[in-house]
Amino acid sequence: MSGRPMPCSPREIGSLFLFEKLSAEQLGRLCGEGRVESFEPGRVYAEGDPATCFYVMLEGTVVLSRRVGGDDVEVGRTSQRGVYAGAMQAYLGDRVRQVYNNSLRVTEPTRFFVLPADTFASVVREWFPMAVHLLEGLFFGAKSTQAAIGQRERLLALGSLSAGLTHELNNPAAAAVRATATLRERVAKMRHKLAVIAEGPFSRDALARLIDIQERTAERVAKAPALSPLEAADREDALTEWLEDHGMDNGWQLAPTFVQAGLDVDWLEQVAAAVGEEILPGAVGWLNYTVETELLMDEIQDSTTRVSRLVDAARQYSQLDRAPYQVADVHELLDSTLLMLSGKIGPRIEVVREYDRTLPKIPCYPAELNQVWTNLIDNAVSAVAGVGGEGTLTVRTARHDDRLLVEFEDSGPGVPPEIRDRIFDPFFTTKPVGQGTGLGLDISWRIVVTKHHGSLRVESVPGDTRFQVLLPLTAAPDDTPPTPEEAA
Structure with a gap:
């Protein structure tokens, strides 16, 4: 918005503390x-517009917003x-x-001394050369420091995740x-048993019936129901008794395997x-060897499937094979992160997922989220x-007006009121020395607010702390990938 031009008095501007x-x-x-x-009351300039002027207020009231x-x-x-x-x-330059970097508006008729950006840059360099060098050093030094420590924060997180992932991969x-x-051992015994059967007094029809039973047994193993410990114990006792009644003294050894495979007295x-x-x-x-080999193959399949899931989660988490900016499902991102952190979360913390699966995919930077x-x-x-x-x-997701809410609620002691306004400040941490850089929440805030035009806030009482991330459901009309300076 352009203002109404007025005479400029060197005496008046010289009375300002800046000059x-x-x-x-x-x-x-x-x-x-x-x-x-x-x-007049209204907007003077808007955040994100080209910075063409430097404004100094002579009289009136100004409001800055982000x-x-x-x-x-x-x-x-x-x-x-x-x-x-x-x-x-x-x-x-x-x-x-x-x-x-912000928006400026006035709430009453307000006068400004307005200096074109080029002139402001010229007079600052000419009149205060030493100050310019100091300011440049502070500006770029702060950005370099922040970038370096931010990278260190990411490396620390990666190291923690790698240790957890190694542990999770090792088990399966x-x-x-x-x-x-x-x-391998069971198959060797099965070959030996086959040789014994072949030498025994079995007719061709008996062998055919045995092979048919073997096939149906394998099918039963694949469909074995989940039993409670009490149900499994009762079934083991019944199978053991039946086997002993039919002349098999090792029935107590066979029964647990048969129960695990879903087999019963019938x-x-x-x-x-x-x-x-x-x-x-x-x-x-x-048939016991058949059941054992089927169960072992199921175990191998489960283990390798889990390894595959962990690798997929690591790829989903890192987004190494995907475009930096894309439309993504936040639930997939949340699940991959929870899986990557499962080792750190441990068995004593219960993770509850309350997802609204009807939420649409959103445009975002998945790796940064x-x-x-x-x-x-x-x-x-x-x-x-x-x-x-x-x-x-x-971990909860929901629609909040025209935005997507991702909420993390924990049952910890809460954030004390006296530090609640500082937790998003760079380098502020409540963790012991060496255990935190104080940049985790600052980085999170910049990713959510600056890069995604969202918001990050906290609500906390003892026993119920909630960090809430609100993200736009659609891309803003002027959304473009950030410049290197913004990404730093």
């Missing part, structure tokens, strides 16, 4: 190249004469993207190795009717660990 040390010649130059403008999600959140309001805003980093891999060794009766009492012990022994989930889950786990290590972590 009070300037010479008459310098004030004359400012008035010559700048201007005074009067603005865009959070689809809303403008007020961050400052003042009537103090001499306050300034606008193109304050113009002296850095093309090394940073020159846009307004070791199970598969053990099952394979046992399977099945044994069918076997006895099919092969006859004479060859029943040999047939049951043969996974980093947000990691930071928030890690904080929740640390909070619960501080009260004995047992508790609940609830």
Whole structure:
């Protein structure tokens, strides 16, 4: 919005604290190249617009705001004469993207001294060369430090995840190795048993019936029901008694395997009717090897499937094979992160998923959202660990107006009111020295707010702390991938 031009008085601008040390010649130059403008209530400039001017208020009231999600959140309001805003980093030139970092509006007729960004940059470099060097050093040094420590934060998280992933992969891999060794042994015994059967007094019809029973037994194993411990114990006792009644003294050894495979007394009766009492012990022994090999192959399949799921989760988590910006399902991202962190979460923390599966996919940077989930889950786990290590972590998704809500609720001690306003500040941490950089929530805030135009907030009372991430359901019309400066 353009203001109404007014005369510029070197005496008036020289009375402002920003210019009070300037010479008459310098004030004359400012008035010559700048201007005074009067603005009626309304917007002066908008966040994200090209930063073309530097504004210093002469009289009136200004309000500064930042865009959070689809809303403008007020961050400052003042009537103090001499306050300034606008193109304050113009002296850095093309090394940073020159846009307004906030929005400025006035609530009453307000006069500004307005200096073009090029002029502001020129006079600052010319009149304060040492200050420019200091400011440049502070600006780029702070960004480099923040980027380096942010990278360190990501590496720490990656190291923790790698350790957890290694542990999670080791369990199914070791199970598969053990099952394979046992399977090799059982197959060898099955070959031996086959040789014994072949030399025995079995007719061709009896062998055919035995092979048919073997096939139906394998099918039963694949459909074995889940039994309670009490049901399994009762079935074992019944099978053991039946086997002993039919001359098999090792029935107590065979019964647990048969129960695990979903077999019962009725099945044994069918076997006895099919092969006859004479060859029943040999047939049951043969079928026991069949059951064991089927169970072992199921165990190997389960183990390798879990390894595959973990690898898929790692790929989903890292997003290494996907575009940085894409439409993604937040539930897939949440599940991959929870799986990657399962080792750290441990068995004493119950994870509850309350997902609204009707929510649509959203445009986002999935790998960076996974980093947000990691930071928030890690904080929740640390909070619960501080009260004995047992508790609940609830991950919830829902629609909130025109945005998608992802909420992480933990049963930890809560965030004390006196530090609640500081937890998103860079380098602020409540963890012991060496256990936290204080950048986890700051990084999360920048990913959610700056890169996704969302919001991140916390609600906390003892026993119920909720970090809430609100993300737009659709991309903003002007959404573009960030510049390197914004991504840093």
